[in-house]
Amino acid sequence: MKLKMNPKFPLYYQIYEDLKQKINAGEYRIGTQLPIEHDLIAQYRVSRITIRQALQLLADEHLIKPEPGKGTFVLKKSPTKKTQKMIGLILPGLLDSFGNRLLQAIEQEATNRGYLLIVRFSHGEQITEQKAIDELLALPVDGLILEPSQVTAQNSALSARIMAGDPILIVDKELTGIRSLFVSTDHAAGALAVARYLADRGQKTVRVLTYLQISNATLEKRQNAFQQIFGSNCIQPLITTTQVNWDEPDHSEQDIDRIKQLILEQKPSCLVGLDSHLASLIIQAIWELQLVVPRDISIFGFDSGANYRFNNYSYLAQDEWQIGKQSVDLLVEKIDNGHVTQSRILIPAKIIEHESIAKNIDSDGLSIEKNMYF
CATH class of the missing domain: 3.40.50.2300 (Response regulator)
Incomplete structure (x- = not known):
């Protein structure tokens, strides 16, 4: 079998979707063994690494479980479509300096749009963040907002879904090497x-x-x-x-x-x-x-x-309120339409003065207006 190539999606992601569809259709029943790796390579006419990447995505969603020396077994079907629309949110934590108002804005805008917001905190830990990503994607949520703890994506399922164009938005800290929906302060x-x-x-x-x-x-x-x-x-x-x-x-x-x-x-x-x-x-x-x-x-x-x-x-x-509101607006546009008019939004910041900077310039020098936006 040779998959009909879609240049929008990585090949291993297409195989992952095909296997998941077969599990949901009952072709591979719960409790039974998937074809061995050698047979899957021959079936899809791809390399071993491509098959392993596809199987890893299924394992990340807890749909299959490899058992050394025995094979890979089907654990469950992918969850059926839910009636309640959901957005997942993962933040490192909440601080008065940044985070509290962002969360309030996202929660209010998600509610206004008819979405249930499910929040997880990573506490700045990569392992905790990866578990939260896997959990929310497996629910599945309709879209995901993530403030990452690191500059590079550590989760293979997340990277594959972003590259496939799924509704996943990165907020505040941009991931390197992956072009995603992004909202942040400039x-x-x-x-x-x-x-x-x-x-x-x-x-x-x-x-x-x-x-x-x-x-x-x-x-x-x-x-x-x-x-x-x-x-x-x-x-x-x-x-x-x-x-x-x-x-x-x-x-x-x-x-x-x-x-x-x-x-x-x-x-x-x-x-x-x-x-x-x-x-x-x-x-x-x-x-x-x-x-x-x-x-x-x-x-x-x-x-x-x-x-x-x-x-x-x-x-x-x-401006945490604008960051939160525009994050939800952009994500919902992607969920509803499958595409967005603008994938990257940068919000201006402003200087707040509290007389903690000495002004050591001549009288004809440049003065800065208080609370100017940049």
Whole structure:
């Protein structure tokens, strides 16, 4: 048997769909054994790796189970079409600085559109995220919104479905190497505007605090923007703690000590935290050194620090409500029509000033209007 090739879908995905259809039709009954790998290769006239990829997708949905030394057995049929429309949502977690309002917007818009929202949290863990993806796709949900924990897709079923054009939308952190529906803040433009804002106010020795290991595209875009304006030396990868992995040991005291050492040795005019957790560590270090903001040092952050003790710093605010609403709108357009007029939406951010940036420029220099959008 030779499948009629559809260039829109990978060959292994077409074989996976064909086998699933045969399971649902009863050609391969529950409890019986699928043809052995050698027979499937001959049947579909494809390579061993292609057959294994197709079988892995069926296993990911728990429709089949390989038993070493015995064969691969059918566990169940793919769930029948449900009456309740559902959207799945996977987030790393909820923070006052980013996440809470996003979830509220997605839930409200999904309800307005007649969809039940099913929410799972990955806590920034790849294994937990993969399990949530498999669970929601196997329900099956009509569409899926994912804020990934990593820059690359780790789930084969997810990658195959995205490439096949299924209604799956990535929010906030773009996956590399896969073109998907995507809604996010325009992180690159926003960060570049912030870097220019600081330069226009005479900030020359800017130091950007970031993590020792960066695993998402958002922070990379923010870093790159500052490097364009202030050079590569401005980036300081010092921090080990994160704001999403709540199960890890708290090493924030060591991080704060490293920030204090940087301040004393390099004497920067301004410190920038690439997210609200980093900004909170910077503020704590400044407080312990008994420095006054902005007289002694300036500070700028990304996302508000509303969930921290000290939160009165200037920052770049994301429009979570628009991100959430447009994510649902775009996903439902894909579900209803099978295609979209625009697959990628970037939402402007805005600078919120809290007088934490010293203005060290001449009187005829450029001033920045408060709350300008970028």
